[in-house]
Amino acid sequence: MTLKRSFGERLFDVGNVLALSLLTLATAYPFLYVLFASVSDAQAVVQTRGLLLYPKGFSLEAYKLVFMNPSILTGYANTLFIVVVGTALNLAMTALGAYALSRQNVMWRNPIMFGIVFTMFFNGGLIPTFLLVNDIGLLDSRWALILPVAMSAYNLVIMRTAFQGVPVSLEESAKLDGANDFTVLFRIFIPLSMPVIAVMILFYGVAHWNSWFNAMIYIRTRELYPLQLILREILITNSTDSMMTAVGGGDRMPVGETIKYATIIVSTIPVLCLYPFLQKYFVKGVMIGAIKG
Amino acid sequence: MSLMPRRKSGPPVTGVDKNAFSYRAFRDLKLNKYIYVMLVPVIAYYVVFLYGPMYGLQIAFKDYSAGAGMWNSPWVGFKHFESFFESYYFWRLLRNTVLLSLYELVFAFPASIILALLLNELRSNRFKRTVQTVTYMPHFISIVVISGMLVDFLSRDGLINNVIAMFGFERTAFLGEAGWFRSIYISSNIWQSVGWGSIIYLSAMSSIDPSLYEAARVDGANRWKQTLHVTIPGIMPTIVILLILQIGSFMTVGTEKILLLYNPTTYETADVIGTFLYRKGILEADYSYSAAVGLFNSVINFALLVLANAASKKSGNNLW
Numbered sequence: 001m002t003l004k005r006s007f008g009e010r011l012f013d014v015g016n017v018l019a020l021s022l023l024t025l026a027t028a029y030p031f032l033y034v035l036f037a038s039v040s041d042a043q044a045v046v047q048t049r050g051l052l053l054y055p056k057g058f059s060l061e062a063y064k065l066v067f068m069n070p071s072i073l074t075g076y077a078n079t080l081f082i083v084v085v086g087t088a089l090n091l092a093m094t095a096l097g098a099y100a101l102s103r104q105n106v107m108w109r110n111p112i113m114f115g116i117v118f119t120m121f122f123n124g125g126l127i128p129t130f131l132l133v134n135d136i137g138l139l140d141s142r143w144a145l146i147l148p149v150a151m152s153a154y155n156l157v158i159m160r161t162a163f164q165g166v167p168v169s170l171e172e173s174a175k176l177d178g179a180n181d182f183t184v185l186f187r188i189f190i191p192l193s194m195p196v197i198a199v200m201i202l203f204y205g206v207a208h209w210n211s212w213f214n215a216m217i218y219i220r221t222r223e224l225y226p227l228q229l230i231l232r233e234i235l236i237t238n239s240t241d242s243m244m245t246a247v248g249g250g251d252r253m254p255v256g257e258t259i260k261y262a263t264i265i266v267s268t269i270p271v272l273c274l275y276p277f278l279q280k281y282f283v284k285g286v287m288i289g290a291i292k293g
Numbered sequence: 294m295s296l297m298p299r300r301k302s303g304p305p306v307t308g309v310d311k312n313a314f315s316y317r318a319f320r321d322l323k324l325n326k327y328i329y330v331m332l333v334p335v336i337a338y339y340v341v342f343l344y345g346p347m348y349g350l351q352i353a354f355k356d357y358s359a360g361a362g363m364w365n366s367p368w369v370g371f372k373h374f375e376s377f378f379e380s381y382y383f384w385r386l387l388r389n390t391v392l393l394s395l396y397e398l399v400f401a402f403p404a405s406i407i408l409a410l411l412l413n414e415l416r417s418n419r420f421k422r423t424v425q426t427v428t429y430m431p432h433f434i435s436i437v438v439i440s441g442m443l444v445d446f447l448s449r450d451g452l453i454n455n456v457i458a459m460f461g462f463e464r465t466a467f468l469g470e471a472g473w474f475r476s477i478y479i480s481s482n483i484w485q486s487v488g489w490g491s492i493i494y495l496s497a498m499s500s501i502d503p504s505l506y507e508a509a510r511v512d513g514a515n516r517w518k519q520t521l522h523v524t525i526p527g528i529m530p531t532i533v534i535l536l537i538l539q540i541g542s543f544m545t546v547g548t549e550k551i552l553l554l555y556n557p558t559t560y561e562t563a564d565v566i567g568t569f570l571y572r573k574g575i576l577e578a579d580y581s582y583s584a585a586v587g588l589f590n591s592v593i594n595f596a597l598l599v600l601a602n603a604a605s606k607k608s609g610n611n612l613w
Contacts, residue, residue, distance in 0.1 A: 235441025
């Protein structure tokens with residue numbers, strides 16, 4: 001722009017860049033602190049008072065202990081199972097529902113859609129849902145973390161909106177060639193909607209990866225605990241004791257601190273690795289979700 | 294659109310009223326049979342897992358015992374509601390729930406709008422993308438990790454207190470003091486969600502017609518005036534819709550995060566209906582009473598949603 005900018009405008013621009021830089025720093029710093037602390041020398045972290053601008057010393061002791069811990073490993077395995085199976089089920093259900101409910105000529109389309117969207121605003125709540133899961137015998141099984149959240153109405157709306165954007169002529173010509181609705185869905189709609197599928201994988205996958213509340217109320221057996229429940233023990237109830245049986249007496253306290261940081265990094269890395277690849281898609285997903293209907 | 298079905302050569306349909314419901318229904322079932330096959334698992338899921346619990350809500354009006362089952366437990370009317378309203382907890386839970394939600398609405402809700410407005414004024418696209426990439430990130434971090442970091446940073450010998458001590462001030466056990474809970478809860482929420490929340494406003498801004506800005510500039514509007522008279526009105530429909538949705542979940546403030554952060558010393562300000570439900574219902578297995586408390590909560594929520602939507606109808610930006 002060649003227009004001359006007034007003093008006030010330039011002042012605003014400088015202030016704006018400053019404010020946003022500060023916000024960015026404030027968002028990133030806690031993660032950087034955790035990262036630095038996790039690879040630091042345990043003794044040094046405990047002695048350091050205040051901000052950590054780079055790792056103090058270097059030690060992977062904490063990571064070694066995290067990966068030797070059986071709870072973390074079974075937690076990881078359980079979470080992986082839930083993420084893979086759960087997301088696959090989520091995708092299948094959402095695609096089927098979105099396709100069926102995006103077809104204009106289906107007679108009961110609108111009432112069914114209403115029945116689904118209604119559940120976004122009113123539902124039975126915690127206790128009746130818990131009793132139901134208990135009654136159908138899912139209590140203390142991994143399926144209690146997968147089946148009750150088999151699909152989300154919000155994501156269904158997003159995918160339906162995307163499917164409505166697929167040109168009708170493609171479907172018609174496929175049907176003239178004798179394709180049925182399943183073929184049309186899997187051969188035409190899904191391949192044409194890959195960006196939305198990517199968004200769905202991100203949304204559902206991250207939700208499964210991060211969820212802990214359902215596990216806390218439905219899972220009793222420790223061997224079935226997902227990663228987040230183990231994390232809760234280590235981070236919130238502060239019991240790193242189980243991990244430190246391998247460490248000699250005097251060193252326990254400091255290592256306990258760095259174990260916490262290493263656990264945070266280890267449990268967050270998978271999501272953060274996927275994040276840059278999917279970023280361009282999820283912005284789109286949020287936008288589609290915002291469109292009414 | 295020519296989505297009309299191919300007529301298969303079948304029995305002639307003479308003598309049948311083609312507009313009769315049963316005729317249309319039968320034809321639809323035949324024509325769209327694969328669609329209905331697809332809908333079977335979807336409908337089954339919603340009936341079992343979403344409508345099943347709605348049926349189960351009846352225990353709020355019964356004295357549920359596992360032995361008798363949902364159906365055979367005796368009706369007791371509004372007994373559980375009454376004992377909740379009369380209990381010592383009622384006002385404390387209501388106050389905490391309403392206040393946390395209100396603060397969320399007053400401080401966190403506008404924060405994403407302000408961030409979006411500031412980002413929109415940036416001239417450098419690279420800087421803009423950097424800010425966005427970093428500020429979206431906390432949205433993807435689990436609530437357990439976020440709470441764990443809060444517990445660690447806010448502890449007596451944690452990061453925040455170390456910095457405070459560096460400047461010579463007193464250390465405070467932030468999470469052990471009821472007076473601090475609300476500030477910690479709201480500010481960490483803003484930290485976690487402000488970037489993510491701004492996405493939708495930014496996309497609304499990008500779809501504002503550029504000629505509106507040109508016209509405003511010709512009329513002598515500076516950037517502040519343009520923001521006030523073009524950008525904000527342009528994102529108003531988005532703001533209203535999100536506001537309605539937020540009001541529709543007014544009574545369900547972050548139960549999960551509070552469960553991770555609170556402790557008996559902060560119940561005074563931290564205990565909300567959602568966390569009370571978890572303690573009463575799941576830990577103490579007081580099912581009927583908790584179901585009644587939950588129903589009370591859902592009904593208020595739903596009523597608020599309907600009211601907010603009705604109010605916004607006047608501006609034409611309603612949800613339905």
